[in-house]
Amino acid sequence: MLTCRELTELTTDYLERRMPLRDWLRVRVHIAICRGCRTYLAQMKQTIRLLGLLPPEAPPPHARVELLASFRNTHSNTQSPRDITRAGDSATWAR
Amino acid sequence: MSITIPALSPSASSPRQDASPATSAAHPEDAALVGRLLAGDEAAFAGLVEQYHGRLVRLALAFVADRATAEEVVQDTWLAMLTGLRSFEGRSGLKTWIFSILTNRAKTRGHREKSSVPFSAFGDGHTAHEPAVAPARFTAAGSWSAAPEPWIDETPETLLLRGEVRTLIERAIAGLPPAQRAVLTLRDVEGVASADVCNILGIRETNQRVLLHRARSRIRAALEQHVRRDRC
Numbered sequence: 275m276l277t278c279r280e281l282t283e284l285t286t287d288y289l290e291r292r293m294p295l296r297d298w299l300r301v302r303v304h305i306a307i308c309r310g311c312r313t314y315l316a317q318m319k320q321t322i323r324l325l326g327l328l329p330p331e332a333p334p335p336h337a338r339v340e341l342l343a344s345f346r347n348t349h350s351n352t353q354s355p356r357d358i359t360r361a362g363d364s365a366t367w368a369r
Numbered sequence: 370m371s372i373t374i375p376a377l378s379p380s381a382s383s384p385r386q387d388a389s390p391a392t393s394a395a396h397p398e399d400a401a402l403v404g405r406l407l408a409g410d411e412a413a414f415a416g417l418v419e420q421y422h423g424r425l426v427r428l429a430l431a432f433v434a435d436r437a438t439a440e441e442v443v444q445d446t447w448l449a450m451l452t453g454l455r456s457f458e459g460r461s462g463l464k465t466w467i468f469s470i471l472t473n474r475a476k477t478r479g480h481r482e483k484s485s486v487p488f489s490a491f492g493d494g495h496t497a498h499e500p501a502v503a504p505a506r507f508t509a510a511g512s513w514s515a516a517p518e519p520w521i522d523e524t525p526e527t528l529l530l531r532g533e534v535r536t537l538i539e540r541a542i543a544g545l546p547p548a549q550r551a552v553l554t555l556r557d558v559e560g561v562a563s564a565d566v567c568n569i570l571g572i573r574e575t576n577q578r579v580l581l582h583r584a585r586s587r588i589r590a591a592l593e594q595h596v597r598r599d600r601c
């Protein structure tokens with residue numbers, strides 16, 4: 275039977291479902307009878323969820339201002355009248 | 370005695386389902402957004418900056434040594450993105466495309482600067498074996514000698530509400546080796562599909578999985594240590 279130690283090395287393959295059916299079944303059997311590994315797997319899932327909830331930082335105010343200036347700049351420099359005839363017409367781009 | 374089998378239906382075993390990869394399904398909302406950007410819609414661009422700037426800085430920090438450099442790389446990324454907007458084909462989605470631009474810029478920058486983290490780590494992540502759990506936690510036969518205790522009323526949300534947990538996770542991420550940090554940030558923090566992560570970072574799928582496994586294991590261990598200390 276799979277040991278607990280081995281199971282802790284298979285958690286990502288298991289969660290990603292990148293393992294042969296046989297191994298997948300061995301993991302299922304193990305967690306059905308082993309409380310420690312059930313807890314371990316639950317913690318792994320909690321960890322993943324937690325990571326997905328980490329909020330990003332807001333952009334610093336100076337970056338906002340500078341980027342908007344570059345945007346105006348890029349736009350007025352590179353846009354030839356022929357490229358975009360009507361502002362906001364995304365169909366022009368999508369062709 | 371009854372044994373509770375946790376709900377582990379196949380659909381529940383992967384927290385964020387990867388979208389089917391190869392379908393070159395258009396991303397209609399991306400196309401609309403790109404259209405607005407090309408038309409010079411400032412509000413659209415401001416919204417994009419609001420949405421992505423902090424996330425780009427977070428990813429850049431996996432490649433360069435300090436925040437100031439990361440901010441510069443992100444500025445470069447925005448400019449490169451605006452310049453390349455016309456050539457965006459929508460095959461990969463705007464998010465993946467922006468992260469790719471950032472990664473290329475950040476890697477180049479990382480190579481150029483002596484102060485930056487070495488990125489040879491990406492060649493092949495199979496260095497010395499790094500166990501997911503400290504060997505001391507197991508008996509000689511490989512069973513738990515010190516099994517993990519459930520984080521009972523600690524749902525991710527309640528944990529995260531506590532600012533110190535957020536700091537702890539952020540610090541744990543910052544302490545990861547560069548390649549692990551980049552993979553974890555893209556996969557688990559940003560929710561990018563594994564095929565896209567492989568493309569963005571230029572690594573093989575198996576390698577990606579090994580890096581992800583090690584990174585996740587480290588973050589779990591850091592959290593466990595914290596919850597435990599809290600209980601004593």
Ligand SMILES: [Zn+2]
Nearest residue numbers: 278308310311
């Ligand atoms: Zn076990």
